[in-house]
Amino acid sequence: MxxxxxxxxxxxxxxxxxxxxxxxxxxxxxxxxxxxxxxxxxxxxxxxxxxxxxxxxxxxxxxxxxxxxxxxxxxxxxxxxxxxxxxxxxxxxxxxxxxxxxTLMIGEAARLAVDTEPPEGISFVEATDPAGVELVVDVHEQAFGTDGSGLRHELLARIAADAGTAVAVVALAGAEPVGSARIELVPGTRFAGLWGGGIVEPWRGRGIYRALVAHRARVAAARGYRYLQVDALPTSRPILARLGFHALSTTTPYLYGA
CATH class of the missing domain: 3.40.630 (Aminopeptidase)
Structure with a gap:
């Protein structure tokens, strides 16, 4: 690259x-x-x-x-x-x-290591209705310790009006939501963005995050997107690098009034 x-x-x-x-x-x-x-x-x-x-x-x-x-x-x-x-x-x-x-990390979807499957006992389902959105929000609040009302509003609006530009995935251990992640598919560009990858504390370190990245990479490649972009935290950067992502810059949110 x-x-x-x-x-x-x-x-x-x-x-x-x-x-x-x-x-x-x-x-x-x-x-x-x-x-x-x-x-x-x-x-x-x-x-x-x-x-x-x-x-x-x-x-x-x-x-x-x-x-x-x-x-x-x-x-x-x-x-x-x-x-x-x-x-x-x-x-x-x-x-x-x-x-x-x-860290701004970008990888070429076709060259990433996307053969990783969920660990035994974990299944992935896409959130396509309000019940699925609630599972995503539940994981988000547990994994990041922040209020998920804004995420709920965004995902419900996407499902209602623009479902083809975003896919939200939930990792389930039986019926228990233990991880979630999203991919934003940007029309008219070669980029898809990976967002919100979070794993509930007791389930971290088992390969769920890595499998969620691989799953979304396959979604992007199947829909013709060349590049995947992630704003990576220090905890996820090594995993992404092993999958084939490259660090291109850094990004820092500067908040005003929040």
Whole structure:
């Protein structure tokens, strides 16, 4: 993989020319900034920017004014290769709070090690109705310790209006949900994104996470997507690297008002 070429393609297709996520959402370009504005309870964020030292503080202030004017908390999704180099420090000075850094990892779907199957006693089912969504939310809240109401709203909206662009998978031990994960299939691009891979604490270290990645990689390849993208936590980065993913950059969520 040519890292520089793939990273430039990712920036262009997934950030600068991003598509709205969910019904009612919109993507707007405001000068040298591209932002995502939800249609209700969804995600609000700055996705991409092309700033220099002279104009960065003004652009930051404009986005704060815009989102606070809407009454929305929002995220500035900063990547390690974004400019100016001190953009993170400027965001902090403007009142943003940095979340833990993640690693942007990308793999070619056809070249990943996708033959991994669920461990014995574990089955995978896709969440295609409200009952399935509740299983995903249950795992999310147990695995990450965060409220899943926003995820519930997003998945139910996708099922109702745009089911072909996302697949949510639940790992079951009998009838007990012990893991879940999602794949976002972005129309008109070569990228699919892996999100929300979480395993309930007592079930970690048994190969369920790895099998969920492989399952979603097969879904992406079957639908003609070339690349898989993950914002990887330190715990998942070694697993993804063994499957064939490459670390191309870092990404840090800077939160305002949340």
């Amino acid at each position: 040519d890292h520089a070429t793939v990273l430039a393609l990712y920036d262009r297709d997934m950030r600068e020319n991003a598509r709205p996520e969910g019904p009612g959402a919109r993507v707007e370009r405001a000068g040298a900034v591209v932002r995502h504005v939800s249609g209700g309870q969804g995600w609000n964020a700055v996705l991409w920017s092309d700033l220099d030292a002279a104009g960065a503080d003004r652009a930051i202030g404009e986005q704060i004014a815009y989102f606070t004017g809407l009454g929305r908390d929002f995220e500035w999704k900063l990547y390690g290769h974004d400019r100016p180099a001190d953009l993170g420090a400027r965001l902090t000075a403007a009142g943003f709070r940095a979340e833990p850094e993640e």
